[in-house]
Amino acid sequence: MFPFGKVIILILQGIPSAILNPFFWLVLFIVWNQYKRTAALEKDLFGTVKINPRDKVLYAIFYGILGGMIGSLTVMLLGISITEAGLIYVWPLALILALIHPHLMCFSYAGGIVALFSLMTGLLRIDVAGLMGLVAVLHFVESLLIYFAGHINATPVFVKNERHGIVGGFSLQEFWPVPIMLLTVITGDFPSMDVVQMPDWWPLIRPPAHILQNTQAIYLMLPVVAALGYGDIALTRTPKNRCKSTAKNLLIFSSTLLLLSVLASRHTAFAYIAAFFAPAGHELLIITGKKSERKNKPLFIPQEKGEMVLDTVKNSSAEKMGISSGDIIMSVNGQDLAKPGKLKEVLSEYPTYIWMTVKTPDGKIKDVEINAFPNGINTIGAILVPRDSSGSYVVMEKANILEKLKNLFKKRSAKNK
Numbered sequence: 482m483f484p485f486g487k488v489i490i491l492i493l494q495g496i497p498s499a500i501l502n503p504f505f506w507l508v509l510f511i512v513w514n515q516y517k518r519t520a521a522l523e524k525d526l527f528g529t530v531k532i533n534p535r536d537k538v539l540y541a542i543f544y545g546i547l548g549g550m551i552g553s554l555t556v557m558l559l560g561i562s563i564t565e566a567g568l569i570y571v572w573p574l575a576l577i578l579a580l581i582h583p584h585l586m587c588f589s590y591a592g593g594i595v596a597l598f599s600l601m602t603g604l605l606r607i608d609v610a611g612l613m614g615l616v617a618v619l620h621f622v623e624s625l626l627i628y629f630a631g632h633i634n635a636t637p638v639f640v641k642n643e644r645h646g647i648v649g650g651f652s653l654q655e656f657w658p659v660p661i662m663l664l665t666v667i668t669g670d671f672p673s674m675d676v677v678q679m680p681d682w683w684p685l686i687r688p689p690a691h692i693l694q695n696t697q698a699i700y701l702m703l704p705v706v707a708a709l710g711y712g713d714i715a716l717t718r719t720p721k722n723r724c725k726s727t728a729k730n731l732l733i734f735s736s737t738l739l740l741l742s743v744l745a746s747r748h749t750a751f752a753y754i755a756a757f758f759a760p761a762g763h764e765l766l767i768i769t770g771k772k773s774e775r776k777n778k779p780l781f782i783p784q785e786k787g788e789m790v791l792d793t794v795k796n797s798s799a800e801k802m803g804i805s806s807g808d809i810i811m812s813v814n815g816q817d818l819a820k821p822g823k824l825k826e827v828l829s830e831y832p833t834y835i836w837m838t839v840k841t842p843d844g845k846i847k848d849v850e851i852n853a854f855p856n857g858i859n860t861i862g863a864i865l866v867p868r869d870s871s872g873s874y875v876v877m878e879k880a881n882i883l884e885k886l887k888n889l890f891k892k893r894s895a896k897n898k
Contacts, residue, residue, distance in 0.1 A: 483558065487677045491702055492553045492662050496546065499660030499704035508658040508708045512541050515656055519636050522652075526639065527864050529794050537634045544630045545657035548709070552622040553662035559739075560684020561615055562700065564666045564692055565608040570595045584712065589763035592616045596756035600749075610746035613755040614686045615663070617742055620735035620763075622659065623709045628728035631655055631711050635720035637792040637864050642716075642779055649781030649791035649866040650716040653724065659707040668697045687746040713770065717777035719806070727770060734762050780807065781866045786819050787811045787840065789866040797862020798835070802849040804863060807842035821868040831857030 499505060516534040523530050571591045578585035585591075592612050599607035635651040642648045666688060676699065692698065715723035741755035781791050787809040793799040804810070812818060813827050814836060828835075835858070836850040851861075 488557045495662045495704045496660050505706045512656040545659045548622045548626050549660040555618050559686050562664050562688045566612040567607040588616045589759045593759035609752040610742050614742035617735045617739035624728045624731035627711050631724035632720035645782045647867050648779040651720045653713040655711045657709045662702045664700045667701050668695045716774050716779045783868045790863050792864045794862035799861040799863035802851050809840040812838045828859045833857045
C-alpha cells in the first residue's frame with residue numbers, strides 16, 4: 482500500500498523550503514507587476530479598479546501553495562524523476578519560444594521539441610517518460626487551479642466584434658507561484674529511519690534502467706518553484722463557465738499525456754507519441770477554444786433599450802442593490818433609458834434616492850433601490866456595455882501560431898521574389 486501519511490508529512494516539511502526559495506519571490510514579484518498592469522487597464526477603461534492587486538496576489542499565493550501540495554502528491558504517487566528529464570535544455574528553449582509568442586513558453590512545446598530531438602537524433606540522453614510525466618502533472622495542477630480559481634480575478638474588457646460592434650467580455654489572466662516537491666535519484670548510504678519504503682508497483686513512470694542499476698540508488702525529494710499561468714477571454718460564456726470548460730479540456734489533455742508517459746516508460750514507441758502529443762495537443766486546445774469564442778454569440782452586447790451591466794465594482798451601490806453581471810437597467814428614477822447616456826445624465830444631478838427597474842438574464846423584472854442621503858451619488862459602480870464605439874476597447878488576436886508561421890513564410894517568400 483502507498484504510504485500516503487508519511488509522504489504527505491514529507492511534502493508539508495518540504496514546501497516551506499520552496500517558499501523561502503528566492504525564485505518564489507521573484508515569481509511573486511512578476512505576478513504583482515502583472516496584476517498592477519491589469520489594474521491600470523481597468524482604470525483606463527472604466528475609471529476604477531475592480532479588485533486591489535494586493536488581494537489578487539494573496540489569492541495567487543493561497544491557491545499556488547494548495548496546487549503545489551496536490552502536484553507534489555501526484556509526483557510522489559507516480560514516482561516521476563527529473564534526474565534525466567533534460568530541464569537544462571527545456572528552460573532555455575522555452576524562453577526562446579516565448580519570444581515568438583508568450584503562450585509558447587509552456588513546457589508542452591519546449592518539452593515536446595527536446596524529447597523529439599532526443600528520440601530522433603540520440604544526441605541528448607533524455608528521460609522522455611519522466612519529462613512528459615512532469616509536463617502532464619503541471620497541466621493537471623493548472624487545470625485544477627483554473628477550475629477553482631481561474632475566474633476569481635476576471636477583468637471586464639470591451640472587445641471589437643465584427644457583427645455586434647463593441648461588446649463586453651472578461652479577460653482571464655491568472656498567475657500562480659507553485660512550490661512543489663519533485664524527485665531525483667541519488668546514490669548513497671542512508672539510515673533506514675530516514676527512508677520511506679514504497680510498494681512493489683512503484684514507480685508507475687519508470688526511469689531509464691541504468692539510473693537504478695546501483696543498489697544504493699534512492700529517490701530524493703527536492704523543493705522547487707514552478708510558475709503557472711492562465712490567459713483567456715470570455716465573450717460567449719460567463720468567466721466561471723469559461724474556466725470550467727477550459728479546465729475540463731486541460732484535464733483530458735493532462736490525463737492523456739500522463740497515460741502516454743506511463744506507457745512510454747515501458748515501450749519506446751509511446752515515447753514518440755507522447756513527445757508529439759504534448760505540443761500538438763496543447764496547441765489544439767488553444768485553437769479550438771478561440772474558435773468557440775468567435776463563432777458563438779457574445780453574452781454582453783449593446784442593447785437598443787436599457788443599459789446592460791457587464792460587471793459591478795466591489796462594495797459599490799450597484800452591488801448593494803443586488804445588480805449583477807448580465808442585468809439590464811431599464812429605467813432609473815422613473816425615466817426610461819432608451820437614449821444612450823440617459824443614466825449618466827440622471828446621476829449627474831447627484832440624486833439622494835435612486836430606484837431602478839432591472840431586467841435579469843432570465844427575463845424577470847425586478848425593482849431595486851438605494852438611499853444616498855444626504856450627499857447623493859453620481860455613479861452606482863456598474864460597468865456598462867457601451868452603446869457606441871467611441872470608447873476604448875481591446876482587439877482579439879485572430880491568428881494562431883500555425884497561421885502566424887504560415888504568414889511569416891509567405892512574407893519571406895515574397896521578399897525573395
